[in-house]
Amino acid sequence: MLSVTGGTKIFYRGTLDERRALDGLDVSLKPGDFCIVIGSNGAGKSSFLNAVSGKLPLDSGRISIDGQDVTRLNAHRRAQFIARVFQDPMVGTAPTMTIGENMLLAELRGKPRGFSYGLTAARRAKYSEQLAELNLGLEKRLDMQVGLLSGGQRQSLSLVMAVSTRPKLLLLDEHTAALDPRTAKLVMDTTVRAVEALQLTTLMVTHNMEHAIKYGNRIIMMDAGKVLVEIGQEEKNGITVADLIERFHTKSDAIALQGA
Numbered sequence: 001m002l003s004v005t006g007g008t009k010i011f012y013r014g015t016l017d018e019r020r021a022l023d024g025l026d027v028s029l030k031p032g033d034f035c036i037v038i039g040s041n042g043a044g045k046s047s048f049l050n051a052v053s054g055k056l057p058l059d060s061g062r063i064s065i066d067g068q069d070v071t072r073l074n075a076h077r078r079a080q081f082i083a084r085v086f087q088d089p090m091v092g093t094a095p096t097m098t099i100g101e102n103m104l105l106a107e108l109r110g111k112p113r114g115f116s117y118g119l120t121a122a123r124r125a126k127y128s129e130q131l132a133e134l135n136l137g138l139e140k141r142l143d144m145q146v147g148l149l150s151g152g153q154r155q156s157l158s159l160v161m162a163v164s165t166r167p168k169l170l171l172l173d174e175h176t177a178a179l180d181p182r183t184a185k186l187v188m189d190t191t192v193r194a195v196e197a198l199q200l201t202t203l204m205v206t207h208n209m210e211h212a213i214k215y216g217n218r219i220i221m222m223d224a225g226k227v228l229v230e231i232g233q234e235e236k237n238g239i240t241v242a243d244l245i246e247r248f249h250t251k252s253d254a255i256a257l258q259g260a
């Protein structure tokens with residue numbers, strides 16, 4: 001489903017500040033995989049997601065999705081089949097537009113111009129149904145400006161918007177890290193329901209080791225721009241937070257300490 005081979009991205013190449021964000025990264029996901037990506041600060045997790053989404057063009061290597069080579073496809077073109085939710089609830093939604101208009105924007109993302117037929121009654125009914133899943137009452141507030149919602153409500157809306165188009169690949173970049181525990185749980189529950197119901201292939205970056213163990217069917221631990229450890233479903237079933245932390249003997253830590 002997703003295949004990254006030899007993914008390499010070097011910032012400030014050849015200077016004292018050279019940073020190997022991705023260093024020959026090889027990752028392969030099967031359809032329906034819910035893969036948790038962990039690793040210490042600077043390990044390359046966000047760069048990996050940025051490379052997959054097209055935001056960060058690779059220096060070398062190849063990315064294919066569903067058998068299609070997307071290495072040279074820009075982020076806008078990839079948005080037709082990739083959806084992403086970021087850590088900051090303010091990033092994924094347009095504050096001055098209504099909830100309904102934001103849902104429409106998500107539906108039109110990556111579609112050719114002229115596709116829109118406006119916020120029709122049929123669309124409003126569909127959006128209400130999708131929002132009702134969240135149990136936040138947003139389905140009754142389609143005409144409310146998104147800027148008036150709490151951070152948690154906005155992040156929940158971002159998630160519904162992301163999955164509403166049934167993307168081939170869902171990228172979750174620490175999407176619950178900025179939320180209070182109750183809202184984080186609600187967003188995670190919604191995430192799991194959507195991923196299972198739509199059988200979405202998903203990459204989720206997290207620093208939360210309990211989440212890494214509890215959710216998904218695979219764990220990838222990154223370090224210095226490559227995969228350090230891969231943990232499959234079977235091993236994941238018996239693993240503890242202490243086991244995971246034990247494996248964090250990383251090169252990035254050493255690099256960070258040298259730079260401090």
Ligand SMILES: Nc1ncnc2c1ncn2[C@@H]1O[C@H](COP(=O)(O)OP(=O)(O)OP(=O)(O)O)[C@@H](O)[C@H]1O
Pocket residue numbers: 011019020021022039040041042043044045046047048
């Ligand atoms: N735009 C950029 N310009 C320069 N260096 C960058 C850039 N983006 C990432 N890097 C460097 O690439 C390396 C990997 O960064 P990245 O943000 O992908 O790590 P991460 O695992 O997501 O870290 P964190 O957990 O702190 O978010 C780091 O050394 C970082 O400083």
